[in-house]
Amino acid sequence: MISGKKRSTSGRKSVKRGLRSPGTRAPSFSLNSTPDQKVSLSDFRGRSVVLAFYPADWSPVCGDQMALYNECLPEFKRLGGELLGISVDGIWSHLAFAKDRKLKFPLLADFEPKGAVARAYGAYSAGSGASERALFVIDSKGVIRWSYLSPVGINPGAEGILSALESMRGK
Amino acid sequence: MASLTLPAGDRDHAQGPAAAPVTLVEYGDYECPHCGAAYPVVKKLQKKLGKSLRFIYRNFPLTSIHSHAERAAEAAEAAGAQGKFWEMHDWIFEHQDTLEAADLLKAAKALGLDPKKFASEMESQAYLPRVKEDFKSGIRSGVNGTPTFFINGARHDRPPSYEDLLAALNLAIAQA
Numbered sequence: 001m002i003s004g005k006k007r008s009t010s011g012r013k014s015v016k017r018g019l020r021s022p023g024t025r026a027p028s029f030s031l032n033s034t035p036d037q038k039v040s041l042s043d044f045r046g047r048s049v050v051l052a053f054y055p056a057d058w059s060p061v062c063g064d065q066m067a068l069y070n071e072c073l074p075e076f077k078r079l080g081g082e083l084l085g086i087s088v089d090g091i092w093s094h095l096a097f098a099k100d101r102k103l104k105f106p107l108l109a110d111f112e113p114k115g116a117v118a119r120a121y122g123a124y125s126a127g128s129g130a131s132e133r134a135l136f137v138i139d140s141k142g143v144i145r146w147s148y149l150s151p152v153g154i155n156p157g158a159e160g161i162l163s164a165l166e167s168m169r170g171k
Numbered sequence: 172m173a174s175l176t177l178p179a180g181d182r183d184h185a186q187g188p189a190a191a192p193v194t195l196v197e198y199g200d201y202e203c204p205h206c207g208a209a210y211p212v213v214k215k216l217q218k219k220l221g222k223s224l225r226f227i228y229r230n231f232p233l234t235s236i237h238s239h240a241e242r243a244a245e246a247a248e249a250a251g252a253q254g255k256f257w258e259m260h261d262w263i264f265e266h267q268d269t270l271e272a273a274d275l276l277k278a279a280k281a282l283g284l285d286p287k288k289f290a291s292e293m294e295s296q297a298y299l300p301r302v303k304e305d306f307k308s309g310i311r312s313g314v315n316g317t318p319t320f321f322i323n324g325a326r327h328d329r330p331p332s333y334e335d336l337l338a339a340l341n342l343a344i345a346q347a
Contacts, residue, residue, distance in 0.1 A: 064315070064316045065315075067233050067235060067236050068233070068315060068316065070235045071232075071233055071234060071235065071306070072310055075307065075310065101235060101236055102235040102236065103235070104235075154315075155315040155316055156315065157173070157310070157313050157314065157315035158310050158315075159173070159310060159311055159312070159313045162310065162311065
C-alpha cells in the first residue's frame with residue numbers, strides 16, 4: 001500500500017523545525033483515547049513510549065504509517081516500547097479510523113485545545129492546522145531520547161524507532 | 172539512504188543469475204493492489220534485462236489491512252519447499268481476489284504440488300517464522316510500505332513504474 005509521493009529518504013532533521021530535543025523532559029499530556037478514557041504520559045512511567053504524531057486520520061499516507069506500525073507492534077513491545085498515535089482529529093474519527101484499519105494501539109485526540117500537545121512538542125504546523133509527521137521515543141523516566149521529523153508526505157518507516165529503542169536497552 | 176540490512180543470499184527466492192550485475196529485491200504483500208500492479212512491471216523488466224537482472228521476492232504482509240496476505244505468503248513458501256515458489260508467487264498475483272484457504276489449496280494442486288504436504292504445512296504454519304523473518308528484515312531495512320524495492324541494496328525511493336525502475340536498474344548495471 002503505497003502512494004507514489006511518499007518515496008524519498010530526504011528526511012529533515014529535527015533541529016530545523018524545532019522539535020523538542022533529545023535529552024529534554026517530554027511534555028506531559030492527558031488526552032482522550034476513547035470518549036470516556038484518557039491516556040496520560042505519566043501512565044507509562046517505568047516504560048518507554050513511542051509517540052507518533054501524524055497529520056490526520058484517513059489520508060492514505062497516514063493509514064500506511066499507522067498500518068505499518070500496527071504490524072510492528074510486536075517488535076516495539078519486544079523492545080519495551082508502548083506506541084501511541086496522536087493527531088488533532090476528534091475521538092470519533094479516531095475510533096472509526098482505528099476500527100477500519102484494525103489498529104491495536106491507542107490513537108490520542110489532540111483536539112481541544114487543538115494541537116496543544118503537538119505544540120508542546122514543537123510538532124505543530126500552524127499553516128496546515130495539524131501536527132507534523134514527527135516521532136519521539138521517550139524513556140522510562142519521561143526524557144525524550146530520540147526524535148525525528150519526516151516530510152509530511154513521507155512515511156518514515158519504523159527503523160529509526162527500533163534503533164532508538166534498542167540503543168536505550170543497550171544502556 | 173535506507174539500505175538492505177539482510178543481504179541477498181542463499182535463503183532468498185531468486186530468479187536470474189547470482190552473478191548478475193544488478194539485483195532487484197522486492198518486499199511485497201500478496202494482497203496489496205500496488206504489489207499486484209508491480210507484478211507485471213517486474214516481469215517486463217526481467218524480459219528486457221534478461222541475465223543482467225537477478226530478482227528476489229521477500230514477504231512483507233500487512234496483516235491487519237490485508238487479511239489474506241500472510242497466509243498467501245506462507246502458501247508461496249510452502250510451494251517453494253516443493254520447488255515451486257515462483258509458480259505460486261505468480262499464481263497469487265494473478266488471483267489476488269481469490270486467496271481463501273480453499274483457493275490456495277486448489278492452486279497447489281493445479282501447480283502439481285503434493286497437496287497433502289502442502290495442506291499439512293499450511294495447517295501447522297510451518298513457514299510463518301520465515302515470513303516473519305522477511306518482515307523483520309524489511310522493517311530494519313527501511314521498508315515503509317508495499318511494494319518497496321531495493322536495487323543493489325539501496326532503497327528505490329521513487330514510484331515503481333517500468334520506466335523508472337528500468338532507468339535505475341540500467342544505471343546500476345552501468346556502475347557495476
